[in-house]
Amino acid sequence: MSDDPDKTALRAIARDRRRAFVASLDQIAHRLAFKAIPSPLTRRLENARTVAIYMGLDDEAPAQRFAAPLQAMGKVIALPRVLDRIGTMDFLAWLPEDRLLPGLYGTHHPEPSGPPVAPDVIIAPLLGFDRAMNRLGQGGGYYDRAFARHPDALRIGLAWSVQEHDALPADPWDLPLDIILTEVELIEGPDA
Numbered sequence: 466m467s468d469d470p471d472k473t474a475l476r477a478i479a480r481d482r483r484r485a486f487v488a489s490l491d492q493i494a495h496r497l498a499f500k501a502i503p504s505p506l507t508r509r510l511e512n513a514r515t516v517a518i519y520m521g522l523d524d525e526a527p528a529q530r531f532a533a534p535l536q537a538m539g540k541v542i543a544l545p546r547v548l549d550r551i552g553t554m555d556f557l558a559w560l561p562e563d564r565l566l567p568g569l570y571g572t573h574h575p576e577p578s579g580p581p582v583a584p585d586v587i588i589a590p591l592l593g594f595d596r597a598m599n600r601l602g603q604g605g606g607y608y609d610r611a612f613a614r615h616p617d618a619l620r621i622g623l624a625w626s627v628q629e630h631d632a633l634p635a636d637p638w639d640l641p642l643d644i645i646l647t648e649v650e651l652i653e654g655p656d657a
Contacts, residue, residue: 471634479592486627487524498648499530515541517556517584525590526623532561543582546574552606555581586619598641598654599633612640
């Protein structure tokens with residue numbers, strides 16, 4: 466979506482930093498990270514009906530670990546389905562016991578059993594974030610477009626703490642996150 470050389474360089478740095486951090490994590494610390502939803506976030510999710518998570522790839526923060534706590538809260542869980550290579554995706558309802566089908570870019574999504582769902586909360590992966598609640602994604606614009614299509618959804622970025630940057634460049638179409646959750650901290654934006 467952006468050919469900005471600054472963002473391209475930042476993405477490479479962010480990927481290397483995240484990879485090194487995850488490789489250095491103690492196995493037990495890694496397995497325990499993101500296993501529970503912090504109380505302040507649980508309160509923010511109380512009125513949400515549908516929460517979109519993602520299946521973490523490689524060294525991404527593993528959002529799939531929230532499936533069981535969200536299910537226990539009575540939430541409908543949705544996963545993204547990448548529809549094409551030009552930044553289009555939708556969200557399909559998913560139960561943790563459902564099998565997943567392979568999708569584009571190494572993603573996996575549920576078998577469609579009904580129409581796409583409109584999430585009240587979108588938990589998104591990221592390469593980097595800053596305290597201004599900017600999110601550096603992979604560059605395809607999938608989540609930027611999803612945020613724009615679901616403007617009332619609570620936007621949550623899930624990341625390892627090492628993914629924080631002092632400041633990230635933001636394009637006009639970049640919507641800031643409402644909340645960022647790392648393995649050590651919950652960061653809320655001014656409007657959250």
